[in-house]
Amino acid sequence: xxxxxxxxxxxxxxxxxxxxxxxxxxxxxxxxxxxxxxxxxxxxxxxxxxxxxxxxxxxxxxxxxxxxxxxxxxxxxxxxxxxxxxxxxxxxxxxxxxxxxxxxxxxxxxxxxxxxxxxxxxxxxxxxxxxxxxxxxxxxxxxxxxxxxxxxxxxxxxxxxxxxxxxxxxxxxxxxxxxxxxxxxxxxxxxxxxxxxxxxxxxxxxxxxxxxxxxxxxxxxxxxxxxxxxxxxxxxxxxxxxxxxxxxxxxxxxxxxxxxxxxxxxxxxxxxxxxxxxxxxxxxxxxxxxxxxxxxxxxxxxxxxxxxxxxxxxxxxxxxxxxxxxxxxxxx
Amino acid sequence: xxxxxxxxxxxxxxxxxxxxxxxxxxxxxxxxxxxxxxxxxxxxxxxxxxxxxxxxxxxxxxxxxxxxxxxxxxxxxxxxxxxxxxxxxxxxxxxxxxxxxxxxxxxxxxxxxxxxxxxxxxxxxxxxxxxxxxxxxxxxxxxxxxxxxxxxxxxxxxxxxxxxxxxxxxxxxxxxxxxxxxxxxxxxxxxxxxxxxxxxxxxxxxxxxxxxxxxxxxxxxxxxxxxxxxxxxxxxxxxxxxxxxxxxxxxxxxxxxxxxxxxxxxxxxxxxxxxxxxxxxxxxxxxxxxxxxxxxxxxxxxxxxxxxxxxxxxxxxxxxxxxxxxxxxxxx
Amino acid sequence: xxxxxxxxxxxxxxxxxxxxxxxxxxxxxxxxxxxxxxxxxxxxxxxxxxxxxxxxxxxxxxxxxxxxxxxxxxxxxxxxxxxxxxxxxxxxxxxxxxxxxxxxxxxxxxxxxxxxxxxxxxxxxxxxxxxxxxxxxxxxxxxxxxxxxxxxxxxxxxxxxxxxxxxxxxxxxxxxxxxxxxxxxxxxxxxxxxxxxxxxxxxxxxxxxxxxxxxxxxxxxxxxxxxxxxxxxxxxxxxxxxxxxxxxxxxxxxxxxxxxxxxxxxxxxxxxxxxxxxxxxxxxxxxxxxxxxxxxxxxxxxxxxxxxxxxxx
Numbered sequence: 001x002x003x004x005x006x007x008x009x010x011x012x013x014x015x016x017x018x019x020x021x022x023x024x025x026x027x028x029x030x031x032x033x034x035x036x037x038x039x040x041x042x043x044x045x046x047x048x049x050x051x052x053x054x055x056x057x058x059x060x061x062x063x064x065x066x067x068x069x070x071x072x073x074x075x076x077x078x079x080x081x082x083x084x085x086x087x088x089x090x091x092x093x094x095x096x097x098x099x100x101x102x103x104x105x106x107x108x109x110x111x112x113x114x115x116x117x118x119x120x121x122x123x124x125x126x127x128x129x130x131x132x133x134x135x136x137x138x139x140x141x142x143x144x145x146x147x148x149x150x151x152x153x154x155x156x157x158x159x160x161x162x163x164x165x166x167x168x169x170x171x172x173x174x175x176x177x178x179x180x181x182x183x184x185x186x187x188x189x190x191x192x193x194x195x196x197x198x199x200x201x202x203x204x205x206x207x208x209x210x211x212x213x214x215x216x217x218x219x220x221x222x223x224x225x226x227x228x229x230x231x232x233x234x235x236x237x238x239x240x241x242x243x244x245x246x247x248x249x250x251x252x253x254x255x256x257x258x259x260x261x262x263x264x265x266x267x268x269x270x271x272x273x274x275x276x277x278x279x280x281x282x283x284x285x286x287x288x289x290x291x292x293x294x295x296x297x298x299x300x301x302x303x304x305x306x307x308x309x310x311x312x313x314x315x316x317x318x319x320x321x322x323x324x325x326x327x328x329x330x331x332x
Numbered sequence: 333x334x335x336x337x338x339x340x341x342x343x344x345x346x347x348x349x350x351x352x353x354x355x356x357x358x359x360x361x362x363x364x365x366x367x368x369x370x371x372x373x374x375x376x377x378x379x380x381x382x383x384x385x386x387x388x389x390x391x392x393x394x395x396x397x398x399x400x401x402x403x404x405x406x407x408x409x410x411x412x413x414x415x416x417x418x419x420x421x422x423x424x425x426x427x428x429x430x431x432x433x434x435x436x437x438x439x440x441x442x443x444x445x446x447x448x449x450x451x452x453x454x455x456x457x458x459x460x461x462x463x464x465x466x467x468x469x470x471x472x473x474x475x476x477x478x479x480x481x482x483x484x485x486x487x488x489x490x491x492x493x494x495x496x497x498x499x500x501x502x503x504x505x506x507x508x509x510x511x512x513x514x515x516x517x518x519x520x521x522x523x524x525x526x527x528x529x530x531x532x533x534x535x536x537x538x539x540x541x542x543x544x545x546x547x548x549x550x551x552x553x554x555x556x557x558x559x560x561x562x563x564x565x566x567x568x569x570x571x572x573x574x575x576x577x578x579x580x581x582x583x584x585x586x587x588x589x590x591x592x593x594x595x596x597x598x599x600x601x602x603x604x605x606x607x608x609x610x611x612x613x614x615x616x617x618x619x620x621x622x623x624x625x626x627x628x629x630x631x632x633x634x635x636x637x638x639x640x641x642x643x644x645x646x647x648x649x650x651x652x653x654x655x656x657x658x659x660x661x662x663x664x
Numbered sequence: 665x666x667x668x669x670x671x672x673x674x675x676x677x678x679x680x681x682x683x684x685x686x687x688x689x690x691x692x693x694x695x696x697x698x699x700x701x702x703x704x705x706x707x708x709x710x711x712x713x714x715x716x717x718x719x720x721x722x723x724x725x726x727x728x729x730x731x732x733x734x735x736x737x738x739x740x741x742x743x744x745x746x747x748x749x750x751x752x753x754x755x756x757x758x759x760x761x762x763x764x765x766x767x768x769x770x771x772x773x774x775x776x777x778x779x780x781x782x783x784x785x786x787x788x789x790x791x792x793x794x795x796x797x798x799x800x801x802x803x804x805x806x807x808x809x810x811x812x813x814x815x816x817x818x819x820x821x822x823x824x825x826x827x828x829x830x831x832x833x834x835x836x837x838x839x840x841x842x843x844x845x846x847x848x849x850x851x852x853x854x855x856x857x858x859x860x861x862x863x864x865x866x867x868x869x870x871x872x873x874x875x876x877x878x879x880x881x882x883x884x885x886x887x888x889x890x891x892x893x894x895x896x897x898x899x900x901x902x903x904x905x906x907x908x909x910x911x912x913x914x915x916x917x918x919x920x921x922x923x924x925x926x927x928x929x930x931x932x933x934x935x936x937x938x939x940x941x942x943x944x945x946x947x948x949x950x951x952x953x954x955x956x957x958x959x960x961x962x963x964x965x966x967x968x969x970x971x972x973x974x975x976x977x
Contacts, residue, residue, distance in 0.1 A: 032812025040816065051835070054508075062529065071451070100528055102508070102834060125600030162712070162719045165726055166734035169953070175906055176952025177945055178913040181929045184400045188755055192409035264822055271824050276400040280368075280598040287827045288399070289601035291918075292368070294502045294524060296831075298601070303827035310822035399917075404936055408754045421934070428936045430754050469927075470934030487922075496922045497838050498931070500830065505919070510837050 041106055049095045050080035051103035056094035057083055065090065104297045112301040128286065128305045135270050135282040136309065138198050142205020143266035147259060149206060150213025157214070158221040158247070159239055168218075175211045179204065179269065184276035201273035208269035209262035216258025220251025253330060256321035263313045271306065283309070360391040361571050363552075364403045364412035366471075369396045369597045371610035372519060372550070373416070374589040375438060375618070379578025381592045388570035394596075399501060402470065404430055407555055414568065419548040419633050420478075421471030423646050426653055431556035434654035436572045436662070438579050440621035440629070442546035443613065444475055445539045447506065447522055448513035454536055457483050457543065462491050466499030466506070466514035474645040476515065478636050479545040503528065519613030523606065547633040549617075551625070556652070565658060573662035576623040583618060586611040624659040682710055700748035704741055711737035757939045765939035766946065772928070773947055780925040781951055783840035785912035788847025793904055795848070796855030797897070803856070804863040804889070805881075814857060821853035825914055833919040843924075846915040850907045855900040862896025863889045895970045898963040905959055909952045 096105040190200040274284035290298030403415035404425040486493035505511040540546040582589035590607035637645040746758040836842035916926025
């Protein structure tokens with residue numbers, strides 16, 4: 001642990017500097033995050049009451065409890081807040097355990113998440129882990145393909161003036177085409193060629209993830225100072241050598257920044273790609289299935305599962321980044 | 333020369349891709365469903381599970397549909413040998429230049445209906461004026477548009493017309509009071525409305541069959557050019573025979589059929605009671621059909637569509653849109 | 665330079681001439697895939713040569729001519745591929761059909777544009793960016809809030825739009841309000857993250873300088889933090905522009921009145937009217953590129969002093 005300062009907290013009593021450093025960093029972030037999350041959860045519970053008020057009052061009316069106003073037709077144009085103030089006890093009592101809530105309570109979402117991840121066998125069709133795995137495969141393949149394509153495109157753009165002038169504007173334009181419109185066509189065309197299964201979904205993931213990598217790598221490959229480029233020139237280094245020894249290493253920080261964005265985009269692409277293939281399996285399919293049968297809690301739990309997967313992927317890339325940059329001496 | 337290598341590789345790839353044969357000519361059949369796996373397609377799943385297709389020496393793959401899949405498109409792309417489709421949508425595709433032909437019609441009656449809140453004061457079709465009605469699109473809007481045209485009600489909104497909403501595939505627009513009426517199927521969404529706690533006397537319903545504007549649903553369609561191949565005709569004859577056997581079995585054993593559908597559901601989102609109920613309702617629609625298209629029913633559908641007034645679904649009576657060759661062969 | 669222009673023009677003329685020959689060949693020859701592939705290959709090679717010649721000319725001409733030529737080449741290859749390989753129109757229509765569809769449906773396309781872009785996307789973009797910048801100004805003053813809010817914000821930004829759109833449609837109804845809400849959710853966090861990073865990007869020496877001038881926090885904000893935040897803010901705005909467009913269109917897939925670009929795309933696919941689908945996609949791509957270009961233009965004017973606007977790699 002030669003890089004930990006001697007004056008690090010706990011150095012005197014034997015706790016290693018790195019551990020002390022980590023724990024101080026954790027204390028600095030965990031506290032605020034927990035506070036913000038607690039505040040948000042409290043707001044969420046509060047918001048459940050007016051959001052679910054319409055349904056709560058309806059349920060009470062069916063149980064023959066007196067509510068104001070009495071009939072559904074009169075209540076139709078009233079907002080959630082107005083109904084809550086008119087029937088506070090009724091609205092609050094029934095806000096947190098409805099079967100088809102407009103806004104599920106946090107504990108409902110967490111229970112559903114628990115039931116579908118820990119409460120079922122991971123290989124069962126009802127398990128979110130099973131569906132997450134199905135979505136993860138085309139995500140990772142598409143991410144790999146998209147990143148490679150992005151890097152290749154960036155190298156081409158930096159070295160060829162033609163490509164720089166022609167391809168970049170069209171790469172930008174390609175991202176303005178709504179993917180949800182193109183995805184079915186990509187799937188149909190690929191199926192007609194005979195390519196089925198994971199590859200069409202991976203193509204859509206690659207389509208969404210190549211652009212951030214291209215933009216980031218172009219910036220990164222152009223990042224070395226002119227003086228460094230001149231230095232390579234004095235050593236008679238050709239473009240390939242300069243690329244390998246100067247440009248690529250200098251672009252690694254930019255690469256990792258864009259890889260983090262690209263992996264999240266690849267996950268979105270895989271979810272979008274599941275819809276035209278029958279929405280049969282995967283997190284996107286679960287989202288849609290929840291939507292068809294009006295199972296709001298199912299939608300929310302699938303949504304959180306997707307966000308957790310995305311966060312995990314980004315964290316994995318961030319860990320890889322820290323490792324690589326530290327070994328390259330570029331750590332901040 | 334080095335600038336030609338990349339284009340050469342791409343062009344060769346394209347050439348081999350499009351030159352490859354699109355369909356296998358052996359005993360494999362791919363059937364494209366028009367929605368996700370549910371008891372609406374029980375006959376085919378029963379035939380698969382009970383070995384009826386195997387008895388006819390067929391290797392059948394059932395491809396589930398979804399919101400982003402247009403079965404005619406899949407058929408055109410060679411991704412399936414046969415598709416299920418509602419007759420209005422298939423006839424419209426035929427007019428667009430995609431020659432699809434009906435080879436069998438397992439569904440005798442239509443399950444389409446409009447479900448409205450009784451407290452909106454709607455008692456008959458003329459009361460739709462000034463109301464908001466949810467309609468599915470993607471091929472399911474044609475019966476509604478024809479009906480409104482025949483009633484002389486505009487679909488542009490305003491006091492004397494209906495405001496049409498493109499509803500998603502769930503019943504929330506009705507429950508959340510965003511629409512006064514929504515499109516439902518007798519076997520699916522209507523049950524979901526009741527499941528949400530709404531009682532039958534809070535609703536008023538209009539079945540398209542009773543209003544005389546019903547169109548045929550869930551027919552089996554193939555591409556016209558394939559019908560010139562005797563091997564294909566023979567294959568489809570065996571397919572229709574086995575499928576109709578599956579349908580009749582499903583009609584007589586609804587619980588077993590629902591169980592088979594559940595086993596084949598990859599999303600894990602279907603529930604047994606919903607599927608049993610759906611099977612019971614679907615059996616009412618398939619009863620009375622032996623698989624052959626009844627010409628009188630066909631003519632009634634065409635007349636309904638042609639009577640669409642200013643915005644007809646099809647502009648002229650279709651020629652050669654159906655054939656009895658396969659169903660005749662299958663039934664003896 | 666004049667020599668290079670002449671070689672560019674020569675290439676273009678040769679290219680055009682060979683196109684005519686190829687066109688005649690393609691019409692006359694039977695539809696053999698190998699021959700068709702060869703034709704595509706030749707066209708691309710020639711276009712690339714012409715493009716190279718143009719790229720060596722004056723920067724102003726090249727900046728416009730090269731992307732335009734590249735785009736035209738892609739369209740030409742598309743048209744040739746569709747015709748030569750007999751691709752059915754219900755799978756991929758030819759560019760000529762799409763142009764006809766655009767010309768024939770201008771009123772519909774305009775009405776859709778107003779509904780989706782001007783009401784949904786623009787409204788949501790304005791609300792989202794204002795909220796993002798406002799929150800960033802509040803958050804940047806407190807390191808505590810910053811450390812707490814950013815991880816949570818990243819998590820919320822990772823929620824896929826396919827899931828949030830149906831929920832927001834359920835809450836805000838079928839009109840443009842729910843589309844604007846989807847856009848706000850998508851746009852808020854990128855703008856927030858970028859602005860917060862920008863507001864704290866000033867160097868220690870610059871902050872010390874403001875201190876020696878006796879600047880109040882408000883003055884520091886106005887003269888130091890805001891200008892140094894501008895490059896980051898524009899980065900966020902560029903991302904927000906693309907997201908706003910996609911968000912508004914995708915949100916319409918989950919419920920809309922019978923108007924709007926997302927509605928048009930999803931229903932026309934169901935009606936197998938592919939040229940109209942592509943016409944709407946063209947409008948979307950044009951809008952996205954133009955608005956991105958507008959923001960980039962504004963960025964160049966306001967942050968001319970930043971190295972990224974000056975360096976030419």
